Amino acid sequence: MADDRNQAPEALDRFIDTLLEGERPAPDGVVGEEAPMARLAAELAAAGDPTRGVPDPAFVEQLRLRMRDADAGIASVQGWTLPVGAQLHRIRLTRRDLLRVGLGAAAGLAAGAGAISVLRPPPRAPLSGNERPLVRDGEWVAVATLADLPEGAAVRFSTVAFDGYVVNDAGTIRALSSVCTHMGCTLSYRPQWRDLRCPCHGASFNLSGELANGSEGRSSGSGYRGDAQAYPIDLPPLVRPEVKVSGETVLVWTAKA
Amino acid sequence: MATAEDSRVRFEAIYDEHVTLIHRFIYARVGNRPDAEDLTGQVFMRAVEQLDIDRPAPQISAWLYRVAQNAVADYWRAFYRLPQIGAEQVAGAWEPVMPQPDPHADADADRASTAVRRLLARLPEQYARVLELRFLHRLSVAETAGQMGISHGNAKVLQYRALRKAALLVETDG
Numbered sequence: 001m002a003d004d005r006n007q008a009p010e011a012l013d014r015f016i017d018t019l020l021e022g023e024r025p026a027p028d029g030v031v032g033e034e035a036p037m038a039r040l041a042a043e044l045a046a047a048g049d050p051t052r053g054v055p056d057p058a059f060v061e062q063l064r065l066r067m068r069d070a071d072a073g074i075a076s077v078q079g080w081t082l083p084v085g086a087q088l089h090r091i092r093l094t095r096r097d098l099l100r101v102g103l104g105a106a107a108g109l110a111a112g113a114g115a116i117s118v119l120r121p122p123p124r125a126p127l128s129g130n131e132r133p134l135v136r137d138g139e140w141v142a143v144a145t146l147a148d149l150p151e152g153a154a155v156r157f158s159t160v161a162f163d164g165y166v167v168n169d170a171g172t173i174r175a176l177s178s179v180c181t182h183m184g185c186t187l188s189y190r191p192q193w194r195d196l197r198c199p200c201h202g203a204s205f206n207l208s209g210e211l212a213n214g215s216e217g218r219s220s221g222s223g224y225r226g227d228a229q230a231y232p233i234d235l236p237p238l239v240r241p242e243v244k245v246s247g248e249t250v251l252v253w254t255a256k257a
Numbered sequence: 258m259a260t261a262e263d264s265r266v267r268f269e270a271i272y273d274e275h276v277t278l279i280h281r282f283i284y285a286r287v288g289n290r291p292d293a294e295d296l297t298g299q300v301f302m303r304a305v306e307q308l309d310i311d312r313p314a315p316q317i318s319a320w321l322y323r324v325a326q327n328a329v330a331d332y333w334r335a336f337y338r339l340p341q342i343g344a345e346q347v348a349g350a351w352e353p354v355m356p357q358p359d360p361h362a363d364a365d366a367d368r369a370s371t372a373v374r375r376l377l378a379r380l381p382e383q384y385a386r387v388l389e390l391r392f393l394h395r396l397s398v399a400e401t402a403g404q405m406g407i408s409h410g411n412a413k414v415l416q417y418r419a420l421r422k423a424a425l426l427v428e429t430d431g
Contacts, residue, residue: 044393
């Protein structure tokens, strides 16, 4: 073993440590027979990543804007300007963020906490007074049974056109979109808080679908006052598709495939 | 006659359909997000200029994967002076297979790392163990040493030897 120790493979060790921290390794000093080892280490690190390399949604949107910009430049096409406020600041996810939230929610992750002041959501049309999406050509889809939904429970469902939760809010069955109205990250239900929480920037929506930890929620003693990730901007409520109970079955009105 | 708006919509549909797949393809080969994002950006910025979006879908997919493959090869060549060989036995273990990528195909996390498991199975037990603990379980060197009941220094040496042996296996196969 002595001969190996004398090789002092510090550059490769550094490469691996950086890699496993989720950061960009510097190639310095990784040469010769260590180069293929570094490449293999990179591949193994990727294979061991529970997020499976799903891209950061903030990156996906930023690249989309860059491409629009470039395309507008190439073709001199009018009417392609960036939406006002759509400039996304780059925010890095730590590996810990990704691991904590795990595979399922990774697709919905955009950024860590504390970054929110620099993020402005793209402008969106305000939802109409009635928040229900106007699905004309829809159908009722069974998504849960009443037995799944004791008071305070939430059941995740997914139809061809819609991802959401059905919840039992003090006896009222309601369907709520699971998509955060800020940047489209996927919300998780937290039974102890009775809210749908966004992993990206910490927005919480109550079981009526309204932002619960915005400025109003924080001052009203709703429990979010000490919330380190309280939400500084007002977000539209979650989309609430129509829901009905037929016998024991909970059905949601959703667009057809 | 397609308008500019039509092309934009069409292009963005292609982008939406492929960005996750291409990112994962690249990530599987560079192992870190900053580089994977840079290379993914290169692929699609190049697509803005060069991709003929009127081609049939399979050709478009093939074009994007080819550009991604080249970007990865350039990356390893430029920074690490590695010749272009495909260590494909390992990378791509869990990414969807062309040309019919299914974005939901990764639901089964275990099946995903078949290729990695196969590689590890060909290594001496201690080598496989150290790589598994370090890379698949993502333990630190100290934690790995603790798990294996060896010293910190020995864990480092073992990791080094295991990687060298595994890289050799991959290379001779490639």
